[in-house]
Amino acid sequence: MLSDPIADMLTRIRNATRTHKETVDVPASNFKEQLANLLVAEGYVAGVERTRLDGQPADVLRLTLKYGAKREQVIKHIERISRPGRRAYVSAENLPRIQRGMGVAVVSTSKGLLPDREARKLGVGGEVICVLW
Structure with a gap:
């Protein structure tokens, strides 16, 4: 059993991009699907599909x-910020600017998962899940 499935997902993405894989499979959950869709919307991932592999019990x-x-890699750096042992919460005023606005901080807010720019625009803070550029 994994203690941090989000970190596992980010590590799989990091490893796959470094070896220039076309696709990467990650055990599915609703939160991971939201995170993957946000990465697609921000232009870091080409697509995401929820599927069940032959003989596997889970999606x-x-x-x-x-x-x-x-x-060349679109994702140059991807890092987990808030971990199970050390949660990182920030207010809307203290949301990080990643690479002077060229990167993205993924924030879990009361409005759902949002990129830092959108959370700042809406004036909501939350838990910083990860950063990437």
């Missing part, structure tokens, strides 16, 4: 990774 999320014209 998986199949993320189609995105690369540049010369196969």
Whole structure:
């Protein structure tokens, strides 16, 4: 059993992009699906599909990774911030600006999972799940 399934998902994405894989499979959950859809909306992942592999009891999320014209990584850095042992909550005023606005901090708010720009615009804070650029 994993103690931090979100960190596992981020690690799978990080490892897959570094080895230039086309897709990566992640055990599915509703939260992970929301996170994956946010990564698609922000342009870091090409697509996400919830499916069940043959002979597997649980669903998986199949993320189609995105690369540049010369196969350079779109996701240069991805890091878990709030962990089970150390939660990181911030107010709307203290939301981090990642790479001077070129990166994204994923924030879990009362309005759902939001990128830092949108959370700042709505004036809501929350738990900083991860950052990426």
